[in-house]
Amino acid sequence: MLFWSELKKTIAGIPYLLFVIVVVIALNSQGVLNFSNDKVIEPNPTANQNYGIKNEEIPELIMPAAIEALYAEFLENRYQTYPIGFVKYVKLNDDEQRKVAEIIAAITNIEIEKIYASQDSCSDRNDNAIVVGDNANIQPDGNGGFVISLESGIAEEVQKDLELSVRKDMSYSQFKELMQSVDDILGGGSNYAAESLIGYGHVPITYEEAVRRYELVKNRDRFTGGYARLFSDYAVAMTFSILPVFLAVIIAMKDKRAKMSELIYIRKISSAKIITMRFLAVLAAAMLPVIVLSYISNISIWNLYPEMKLDYLAPLKYDLGWILPSAMITAAVGICLTELTDTPIAVAVCALWWFIDVNLGMKSVSASCTLFRLAPRHNSGTKSYFRTQDYIDHFPKILANRLLFTGLSIVLVVGTIFIYEAKRKGKFLWKK
Amino acid sequence: MNNIIEIKNLNKFYGKKQALSDVTLSIKPGMFGLLGRNGAGKTTLMRTLAALLQKKSGSVTICGIPIENEKEIRKIIGYLPQEFSMYPSMNVMEAMDYLALLSGLNKQERRERIEVLLQKVNLTEHRKKKIRALSGGMKRRLGIAQALLNNPKVLIVDEPTAGLDPEERIRFRNLLSEVAEERIVILSTHIVGDIEATCENIAILDSGKVLYQGTVHNLLAVADGKVFTKTVDRKELPTLKRDLMITGMHTQGRDVSVRFLTEHGTSNAEACAPNIEDAYMFYLKKNGAELEVNGNVILE
Ligand SMILES: Nc1ncnc2c1ncn2[C@@H]1O[C@H](COP(=O)(O)OP(=O)(O)O)[C@@H](O)[C@H]1O
Ligand SMILES: [Mg+2]
Numbered sequence: 001m002l003f004w005s006e007l008k009k010t011i012a013g014i015p016y017l018l019f020v021i022v023v024v025i026a027l028n029s030q031g032v033l034n035f036s037n038d039k040v041i042e043p044n045p046t047a048n049q050n051y052g053i054k055n056e057e058i059p060e061l062i063m064p065a066a067i068e069a070l071y072a073e074f075l076e077n078r079y080q081t082y083p084i085g086f087v088k089y090v091k092l093n094d095d096e097q098r099k100v101a102e103i104i105a106a107i108t109n110i111e112i113e114k115i116y117a118s119q120d121s122c123s124d125r126n127d128n129a130i131v132v133g134d135n136a137n138i139q140p141d142g143n144g145g146f147v148i149s150l151e152s153g154i155a156e157e158v159q160k161d162l163e164l165s166v167r168k169d170m171s172y173s174q175f176k177e178l179m180q181s182v183d184d185i186l187g188g189g190s191n192y193a194a195e196s197l198i199g200y201g202h203v204p205i206t207y208e209e210a211v212r213r214y215e216l217v218k219n220r221d222r223f224t225g226g227y228a229r230l231f232s233d234y235a236v237a238m239t240f241s242i243l244p245v246f247l248a249v250i251i252a253m254k255d256k257r258a259k260m261s262e263l264i265y266i267r268k269i270s271s272a273k274i275i276t277m278r279f280l281a282v283l284a285a286a287m288l289p290v291i292v293l294s295y296i297s298n299i300s301i302w303n304l305y306p307e308m309k310l311d312y313l314a315p316l317k318y319d320l321g322w323i324l325p326s327a328m329i330t331a332a333v334g335i336c337l338t339e340l341t342d343t344p345i346a347v348a349v350c351a352l353w354w355f356i357d358v359n360l361g362m363k364s365v366s367a368s369c370t371l372f373r374l375a376p377r378h379n380s381g382t383k384s385y386f387r388t389q390d391y392i393d394h395f396p397k398i399l400a401n402r403l404l405f406t407g408l409s410i411v412l413v414v415g416t417i418f419i420y421e422a423k424r425k426g427k428f429l430w431k432k
Numbered sequence: 433m434n435n436i437i438e439i440k441n442l443n444k445f446y447g448k449k450q451a452l453s454d455v456t457l458s459i460k461p462g463m464f465g466l467l468g469r470n471g472a473g474k475t476t477l478m479r480t481l482a483a484l485l486q487k488k489s490g491s492v493t494i495c496g497i498p499i500e501n502e503k504e505i506r507k508i509i510g511y512l513p514q515e516f517s518m519y520p521s522m523n524v525m526e527a528m529d530y531l532a533l534l535s536g537l538n539k540q541e542r543r544e545r546i547e548v549l550l551q552k553v554n555l556t557e558h559r560k561k562k563i564r565a566l567s568g569g570m571k572r573r574l575g576i577a578q579a580l581l582n583n584p585k586v587l588i589v590d591e592p593t594a595g596l597d598p599e600e601r602i603r604f605r606n607l608l609s610e611v612a613e614e615r616i617v618i619l620s621t622h623i624v625g626d627i628e629a630t631c632e633n634i635a636i637l638d639s640g641k642v643l644y645q646g647t648v649h650n651l652l653a654v655a656d657g658k659v660f661t662k663t664v665d666r667k668e669l670p671t672l673k674r675d676l677m678i679t680g681m682h683t684q685g686r687d688v689s690v691r692f693l694t695e696h697g698t699s700n701a702e703a704c705a706p707n708i709e710d711a712y713m714f715y716l717k718k719n720g721a722e723l724e725v726n727g728n729v730i731l732e
Contacts, residue, residue: 002533012521259517263578266482266511267534270503274534425502426485 002273006251006281015250019243020289026238027293032231036300040217040226040386043210051205051213052386058201059172065200066179067107067164070192074100075119081189090186099185103178109167118162216388222311224298226385229378231297231315232322235290237358237375240326244286245350248334251278256342271421275335279413282331283324291319325402325409326375332409336416339423369398376401434496436460437481437586437616442490444476444640451476452640455490463612465631466620467712473640474620475514478588481618482511495585510584512575514591514620520564524555524574527563528581535582549577553607569600576607586616593626605630628708636715643719648708655693655706655714662701663689677717679710693717 010016027033043049073079077097079090092100097119098112105112166175176194183193191199205213217226255261264274294315302310311317330350337346357374368377376398378384378391391398422428437459444452451473468474479485481492483502492499495508518527525546532542550556553573558566566574572592579587589608593601608617609630621627627634627648634651636644644651659679664672666686672678680691691704693714706714 001539005530005533009519254519258519259515260519262479262482262484262511262513263516263518263531264534265484266506266509267531268506268536268582269534425483426479 002269002277003280003284006277007284009254010247010251010281010285015246016285019247019286022243023235023239023289024293027231027234027297030234030238032234033293033297034300035227035230035297035385036304038227038301038385039304040214040223042214043207045207049210051207051210053202054205054209055198056201056203057198058203059175061202062197062200063107063166063170063172063175064164065202066175066192066197067104067166069200070100070179070182071104071115071162071164074104074115077119079186079190081186088189090190092185096185100182103182104164107166107170107175107178108164110162110164114162213386213389216392217386218308220392221385221388222309222314223301223305224311224314225318226388226391227301228294228298228314228318229322229391230384231294232318233377233379233384235294235323236326237377240286240290240323241330241357241375242350242354244282244327244330245334245346247282247285248279248331249338249344249346251282252335252338253342253344265424271424272417275339275413275417275420279331279335279416282335283327286327286331287319287324290323291316294319294323322398322402325405328409329374329405329412332412332416336412336419339416339419369394369401371397371401371404373401374405435585435616436495437618438491438493439481440491442477442480442492443488444473444480444485445488446476450640452480452487455637455640455642457635457642457645459616459618460633461612461614461616462633463609463631464616464618465627465634466618466637467622467624467627467634468620468637469622471639472622472637474622474637475590476640477637478511478590478618478620481586482509482588484511507582508585510579510582510587512572512579512587512589512592514594516575517571518563518574518578521562523560523562524550524566525559527574528578531578532581537581545581545583546577549580552580552610553577554603568595569597569604572596572600572604573607576604576611580611584615586618587611588618590620591622592619593621593623601626602629624709624712636712638716638719641719643715651708651711651715652706655711657703658693658695658714659691659704659706659710660694660698660701661689661691661704663687677713679713 024033041049043051074097077091079092081088081090098116101112101115101119104110104115176197179192179197180194183190183196186192190196217223221229255264298315302312333350333353334346337349338344353374368379370376378394378398419428437457439455439457439459442452442455443450455473455477466474466477476485480487480499481494483499483505487499494505497504497508499505519530522530528546528550529542532546537545547556550559553576555570555573555577558570561570563571563574572595575592576589579589592608593604596604605626608619611617619626619631631648633647634644635642636651664687666683666688669688669690672690672692676690676692676694678690678692682689691710692701693710
């Protein structure tokens with residue numbers, strides 16, 4: 001009963017309307033409201049289909065590709081790393097550069113002095129690049145920094161001079177060890193870390209693999225699952241890791257703004273009931289549009305797979321299992337901090353948290369759904385709805401993440417109940 | 433379970449500032465008036481009774497329930513804060529229904545109770561009016577109605593007549609008197625007239641201390657023989673103001689009829705019967721309260 005009253009309070013008015021509009025616009029901008037052009041095609045051996053590429057730990061592929069990439073970064077002395085998820089460009093000092101050169105030398109058999117010297121001439125060039133202008137092409141790299149690429153210059157010439165090839169007697173485990181020591185010099189999080197090297201092993205997907213993949217999509221996801229997952233990924237990252245906080249803050253501020261707090265404090269109702277009902281009302285109000293949108297999105301593919309068995313509940317499953325925990329944590333932070341401080345500070349806190357989390361980016365699918373990610377990402381870009389196996393592999397991680405945030409939000413709500421009860425009794429008076 | 437409120441040696445601080453000191457009161461069913469200037473501590477005392485504030489020391493029991501038992505206290509208390517409003521976009525019915533829900537009334541009870549109460553406070557025809565569109569007087573009446581939703585044994589109303597016009601004020605007092613037939617009603621005010629018209633038992637609060645507790649009758653008795661009137665020329669007024677405690681003035685052409693208080697008799701003045709204002713002023717003065725009196729009693 002009280003739940004309906006609180007729901008009505010949350011839904012009535014402009015803020016909620018804005019909430020819905022922003023959710024629709026945000027999701028529409030990511031193209032996840034209509035998948036009708038994204039059919040998963042059944043592999044056909046007779047047609048000349050390209051099934052895409054995958055990463056595999058094949059030393060013969062990885063070693064040359066990795067050493068080439070390392071040498072290129074060495075020349076520019078600008079190494080891309082993701083130590084805590086943020087992209088970070090590392091610049092090494094002379095000592096460290098020398099160590100990297102040593103490692104490259106060890107792997108390639110080229111004299112260290114030669115390698116070291118090639119870097120010298122290149123870095124001179126690099127320092128002048130901005131001034132030279134003509135030769136340099138400066139472009140934003142999308143991370144707030146700039147990528148400077150030399151159109152013609154010594155760097156390239158030098159690179160041509162040094163034909164890098166991995167020593168014949170280099171074993172893969174040795175190679176991995178050496179590359180790992182580069183990662184250590186860089187402070188971790190680079191592409192050369194032992195577990196990241198696989199990124200250099202690109203191989204085309206074979207027909208048999210494509211069939212296996214298709215069978216998983218068909219039997220495990222029943223087609224709809226993958227799309228619902230991609231929808232959830234965006235819904236959480238773009239909207240539900242931040243927006244529900246507004247609804248929570250508004251409902252928690254409402255009594256005070258209406259000068260109604262004391263009329264409510266004096267009532268018989270328990271603090272547990274009033275806070276819980278408000279929390280649930282915010283959740284219901286937040287989830288309502290996203291459930292509708294998830295179905296609008298999912299229905300768009302229902303006729304792509306005639307005569308197939310689809311899972312019509314997939315959107316609902318992912319809404320509740322994947323998106324709801326995000327709504328819970330943002331709403332809980334909102335309601336808790338608002339009751340604690342009587343200010344909308346929670347909006348700033350959530351905005352900051354969200355901003356940092358989104359900037360953690362998606363280095364790789366497996367690294368982006370870790371335990372503490374506010375918005376765990378599971379999105380490998382195009383054809384994500386193909387990646388059932390990835391999802392099966394990462395499921396325990398995602399589950400742990402979602403359970404963590406669900407638990408955390410329950411703790412926050414219980415905390416809020418105590419805060420609210422204390423306020424009712426005038427125990428927070430120092431704030432006046 | 434008895435039907436009285438017992439307050440013993442109640443102390444309350446806001447930081448270092450003491451807002452109530454050693455307040456001891458016993459309040460019986462009927463209307464109880466709490467009189468005091470602004471800042472006297474009336475609101476503090478009432479909020480403490482409504483379990484909305486923590487006391488520093490002392491004991492309070494309401495109908496036998498210790499104030500620390502907020503859960504039970506909330507069931508038997510109705511409270512009309514000095515300043516309040518409700519969600520502006522709700523209408524009268526919706527706001528009442530929401531508050532009744534929080535008071536634990538079921539649907540049937542809510543419907544009946546709200547209808548009776550709106551009738552009682554004369555708001556039935558405004559039931560669909562938005563809260564933001566209510567006048568000050570209507571809002572106060574709605575305030576009383578909401579405070580009565582749970583049919584409380586104790587109704588606490590904090591300066592309910594402030595800001596009402598004379599007609600509304602009289603109606604409001606009558607409403608309270610009616611309500612007080614079956615429960616304790618504690619009314620705070622800084623307007624003596626409110627008390628005079630409605631309360632049998634009163635307490636005077638000043639600087640957090642109880643200066644007087646008892647019946648209106650006894651309060652008047654204390655000031656008996658200490659109130660006089662005299663007619664003087666306007667020019668004499670400044671000296672008079674300095675020397676006497678003036679509680680009223682009437683100007684008639686060049687002459688001014690002055691009403692004043694004095695403990696020692698006086699010549700060429702006419703003794704007259706004290707009213708509550710006189711007695712109240714007398715009490716404040718006797719207790720060393722700093723008063724600035726200028727013609728009419730100003731208790732602000
Ligand atoms: N929240 C508060 N914090 C600090 N001082 C307060 C607070 N509320 C009231 N006071 C002070 O306590 C005294 C009593 O206030 P109050 O109970 O509101 O008096 P009244 O209702 O009689 O006007 C006043 O001096 C007032 O300034
Ligand atoms: Mg007051």
